[in-house]
Amino acid sequence: MKNTQPIVRLAIIGTGSMGGMHAKSYTAIENATLVAAVDTNETQLIEFCNKHDIEHRFTSLQALLDWNEFDAVSNVTPDQVHHRTSLQVIAANKHILCEKPLAVNYQDAREMADAAAGAGVINMVNLSYRNVASIQKAAQMVADGCIGQIKHFEASYLQSWLTQPAWGDWKSQSQWLWRLSSEHGSKGVLGDVGIHIIDFVTFVANQMPKSLSCQLHTFNKAEDDKIGEYPLDANDSFVMHMQLDNDALGVVSATRFASGHHNDLRLRIYGDKGGLEVSFENSTSRLRACLEKDLESATWHEVECADVDTIYQKFIDAILLNEQALPNFERGAQLQQLLDTAMGEHK
Numbered sequence: 103m104k105n106t107q108p109i110v111r112l113a114i115i116g117t118g119s120m121g122g123m124h125a126k127s128y129t130a131i132e133n134a135t136l137v138a139a140v141d142t143n144e145t146q147l148i149e150f151c152n153k154h155d156i157e158h159r160f161t162s163l164q165a166l167l168d169w170n171e172f173d174a175v176s177n178v179t180p181d182q183v184h185h186r187t188s189l190q191v192i193a194a195n196k197h198i199l200c201e202k203p204l205a206v207n208y209q210d211a212r213e214m215a216d217a218a219a220g221a222g223v224i225n226m227v228n229l230s231y232r233n234v235a236s237i238q239k240a241a242q243m244v245a246d247g248c249i250g251q252i253k254h255f256e257a258s259y260l261q262s263w264l265t266q267p268a269w270g271d272w273k274s275q276s277q278w279l280w281r282l283s284s285e286h287g288s289k290g291v292l293g294d295v296g297i298h299i300i301d302f303v304t305f306v307a308n309q310m311p312k313s314l315s316c317q318l319h320t321f322n323k324a325e326d327d328k329i330g331e332y333p334l335d336a337n338d339s340f341v342m343h344m345q346l347d348n349d350a351l352g353v354v355s356a357t358r359f360a361s362g363h364h365n366d367l368r369l370r371i372y373g374d375k376g377g378l379e380v381s382f383e384n385s386t387s388r389l390r391a392c393l394e395k396d397l398e399s400a401t402w403h404e405v406e407c408a409d410v411d412t413i414y415q416k417f418i419d420a421i422l423l424n425e426q427a428l429p430n431f432e433r434g435a436q437l438q439q440l441l442d443t444a445m446g447e448h449k
């Protein structure tokens with residue numbers, strides 16, 4: 103029988119490693135169909151389209167916009183390309199899901215958020231850890247008052263690709279080298295994953311910081327701090343002190359040197375009625391709680407968390423319902439402002 107459901111026709115811009123994740127995710131969604139892809143690297147574009155069965159291939163965004171037979175875009179280009187490409191997509195009145203960080207500075211991110219709001223297109227930023235069941239459940243428990251007034255928290259994002267080759271050899275592969283070099287658009291570990299862990303904290307707490315300070319460090323990793331065309335000047339680790347709107351204090355950190363952790367996020371958050379431990383480690387989501395009656399014995403229990411819709415699914419649903427969904431460009435811009443503040447503290 104013919105499928106009569108409305109279908110969102112998608113184009114992916116940027117067919118690198120994360121583009122593959124977008125393609126796989128949309129392929130699994132019934133009301134979405136991948137109709138086109140764009141990449142300036144033609145060889146990669148063709149390989150990507152063949153692999154994901156995408157018919158229309160373009161080597162420039164303008165060529166896609168001229169073709170015009172699509173409804174929405176996933177922008178999976180490198181960080182410094184998001185701003186100009188997203189503005190072009192928004193100007194063409196297409197819905198957009200853009201990768202994080204939204205831009206490389208607050209001014210650009212603000213312009214993107216204002217343009218998207220002005221055009222009225224559905225706009226989302228891919229803060230992908232919102233897909234983790236335990237973070238959604240923790241946010242709900244905090245909103246329901248389960249832990250009372252938040253007083254203290256600690257959060258970390260731990261990677262170790264500078265100490266072992268599980269994801270490839272960082273010294274010889276461009277996909278890792280650009281991430282170590284500000285000249286190639288990187289804001290280091292802060293710009294790359296700092297945004298995720300700051301979102302982790304502020305989403306669960308449902309508050310933004312009223313102040314923060316950040317210490318960043320770039321370790322010596324090669325002779326003259328340079329490999330080929332890549333000066334290795336982007337930060338490798340950061341430690342941030344944060345005070346939330348309600349005065350709660352916390353420490354947020356991230357590093358690419360956390361030997362023993364490939365890609366692990368943790369948040370411990372404490373209120374006057376209880377505590378929560380949220381983690382996403384070895385791709386496993388977990389939530390533990392110590393609540394009122396268990397406080398005296400300091401007993402922690404596992405909390406069951408229901409599966410949640412992915413951001414990709416929320417994006418498609420938002421388009422079909424014509425209702426904005428979160429996290430949107432405005433949220434991306436707010437987080438970008440915090441990243442800029444943290445960079446300003448760089449000594």
Ligand SMILES: NC(=O)c1ccc[n+]([C@@H]2O[C@H](COP(=O)([O-])OP(=O)(O)OC[C@H]3O[C@@H](n4cnc5c(N)ncnc54)[C@H](O)[C@@H]3O)[C@@H](O)[C@H]2O)c1
Nearest residue numbers: 116117118119120121141142143178179180181201202230
């Ligand atoms: N949400 C997450 O958890 C997550 C995870 C990994 C990466 N990312 C983000 O995804 C984005 C892409 O990362 P990646 O690792 O896939 O990078 P990548 O370098 O593997 O891929 C980027 C692709 O964009 C293409 N490109 C560059 N300029 C272009 C342009 N003007 N038009 C069309 N294509 C262009 C490149 O040729 C490349 O193929 C980055 O912003 C990164 O921060 C997000």
